Amino acid sequence: MKFKSLLAKPFASIIAGKVKKEMLRAVEDQESILQDLLKTGKKTEFGKDHKFDGITTYENYKQAVPIRDYEQFKPYIEKIKEGKHNILWKGQPIYFAKTSGTTSGVKYIPITKESVDHHFNTSRNAVFCNVTELGDASAFDGKLIFLSGSPELERVGGIPTGRLSGIANHQIPRYLRTNQLPSYETNCIEDWETKLGKIVDETIQQDMRLISGIPPWMQMYFDQLIARSGKPVGELFPNFNLLVHGGVNFEPYKAKLFDSIGRKVPAIETFPASEGFFAYQDSQQHEGLLLNTNAGIFFEFVPATEIFSENPTRITLKDVEVGVNYALVVSTNAGLWAYNIGDTVKFVSTNPYRIVVTGRTKHFISAFGEHVIGEEVEQSLMGVASGNNIRITEFTVAPRIQVNGELPYHEWFVEFEDVPGNLDGFALEVDQVLRKKNIYYDDLLTGNILQPLKIRPIRKNGFIDYMKSIGKLGGQNKVPRLSNDRKIAEEMEKYLQAR
Template sequence: MSIKSFAARIFAKIVHKQTQKWAQNPVRAQEKVFQDLISKAQNTTFGQDHDFASISSHEDFVQKVPVRDYEELKPYVDRVVAGEKNILWPGKPLYFAKTSGTTSGAKYIPLTKESMPEHIKAARNAILSYIHETGNAKFVDGKMIFLQGSPEMEEINGIKLGRLSGIVAHFVPNYLQKNRMPSWETNCIEDWESKVEAVIDETLPENMSVISGIPSWVQMYFERIIQRTGRKVGEVFPNFNLFIYGGVNFEPYRAKFKELIGRDVDSIELFPASEGFFAYQDSRTEKGMLLLLDAGIFYEFIPADRFFEENAPRLTIAEVQTGVNYVLIISTTAGLWSYNIGDTIAFTSTDPYRVVVTGRIKHFISASGEHVIGKEVEEAMKAAQKETGISINEFTVAPQLSPEKGLPYHEWFIEFAEDQDDLDRFSELLDLEMRNQNSYYDDLIAGKVLRPLVITRVKKGGFKEYMKSVGKLGGQNKLPRLSNDRKIAGKLHELSQLKE
């Protein structure tokens, strides 16, 4: 055992003990975070506008601070971007994480001297948690690759601006610098396809032990390696045994990854966002990710089925239940207050508090009142794949309310890993599992309001072409799993092969 791996195991044990302290006292941990946030932001513009000085409880907070999304918080953010101090949080941010917006174009998410270290600590602790549980620290001696955005940054009114993954690249600890790949020069390549080729050039000769990134883009990296070498990824990198991912559910990709690698590898799931690092997988045997309750983030949870009510309940960690779909609301040391990040989660455990990401509150299908969410289509896909052994590369779902003939239906755009001649059984299994997952969908099928789902096969590389056509190829960009309209579907039809 190397000195580095031995030290990692000792450090992992220390961090585990620290984690247990707050994980075993979750309500107290959140109360402390809440009081610290209110106290430190009292004299900011936002704090004065919302009378933070008189807030002493969550009930007070609910009365004075409404839930907002980025568009509603934007007047304050614009003042921060303009260079003003003490608007949302004391002083000025260290960085802005630039993300894709909706009606307002780009979004600028502040990262402060208090919030930025929490991103780094959470990513580190996720790996240390794995080491503590498994005793496996050998991978720290190998090379580690993190497929991410460019670390190059712009500047706006004295504040640096970039993609979160690129900003994080500036904070890689010294003891990992020699292990970390790709090189700075390669990481700065903007064109994703060129970047992947350069990453392969650098990594093929190396002892790769850890690979991290969004599954769809790591899959592209793996496929290119196989094209280059004619060998499975696990043969090219015999010591590759840990895959770290976040941002999307890995289950639809798991079978394909095993095929590309040639064997199973351990994985760690993360729940990071520009707005905060919320959770990481802390157990190989328990479902869900440990919600980080002492990381400068105060959480509120709104039942998703009541989210659009005028006075929807805003629950604290002490009030949640397992198995309920909640919209995640956050207040942070970056100055985001009762902020709706758009993600929905469900608790798998309350001792400790573990969550799974179930989708996006804006990404659903309810064109006929069915309110299908991301978790349901992913579970249905997982079940159909398991039953048939069919592997897929990517998929998304949209409603078709005006078909040329017959009843409306849900259209599943699927890029299969291999050509499939007969998809009747696969379609039947998908539809049956969807009916099991969602009683409203089942009622609509039974009542002949909708007909069973229809699969449209997307040609090989079609989803990559789509993402490229909308300027979102690579990096941290993710394909929406669901749409309630036909915007994505219309473009994909241009890339489709044969409608079933």
């Protein structure tokens, strides 16, 4: 055992023990966090506007602070960008995380001195909990890579601003700097394809042991490594033993990634966002991600079907139920208050509190009242594909309403490794599974309102070419799985596989 793993193993054990203790007091920690947030928040402009001085209970808080999205927060953010202090949180943020919104254009999410450590410490906790369970800290003796955006930051209102993944690069502790690849210069390259080539140059001869990133971009990295070396990734990097991923559901990419590696390696799922690091996989033995209940984030949960209602039901952790689809609402020590982050989750356990991410509040299809969500689509497609030994590279789904006298349907744009010989039969099988998962969708087909879904095969690398065409190739960017309109679908028609 080498020096770093020798030191990491007992430290990992201490962190894992701390996490286990926090599991037992999650509800109490959440109640304390709300009070702590209000204590600081009442000195801010937002706190004065919402009379934080008079808030003593969660019920008071719900009455005083409505759920907001970015557009409704924007006036406060604009004041911070003008250089004003004590607007959403004390002082000013130390960073803005710059992210793209589906309706708001570019969003600037504050990261404060109080919140920034939780972004790194939570990823550390995820790795250390799994290292302790696996009994193997050897990943720290080799090289690690996080496929991320550029760490170069601009200034907006005097505040360093960039992608969350780029900001996170500035938080890597000194003891890991010598392990980290690629070089700073390579990480600063904006063009993803150029950057990826340089990353391969710098890592192909190294002892890579931990690889982290969004699954589709990890797959592109693996594809280039294999093309250059002629070897599976696991043979090229024989000591590679931890894969850390987040940003999108792992299941559609899992089989191909492990195929590319040539063997299974422990995979750790994380749920980070610009607004906070919400949950992480703490164990290889249990389903779901452990909710991050003691990290400066107060969680609220709204039944997903009510999130856009005028007076939605809002509950705290102690009242959640297993299996219910909730929209996630957060108040944080970065100065977000009852903020709808746009993600939906389900609890798979309440002892401890573990979740799975089920989709996006704005990424669904309900052109006819069916309200099909991402979890249902992904499970239907990937379940049938797995049962038929079919590999899926990427996909997106949209409604098709105007169809020249035919009944409308859901149109699925799917990039296969190899298109099934009986594509119509495959599509029908997927449709039947989806009907079992969503009774509203089933009713619409039974009532001849819709016809069964249709699959349009996308040519090889079609989704990559689409992302390149809109300037979103690489980094933390991802293709929405579901759209309730035809904007993405119309673009994807340009990348259909020739017949």
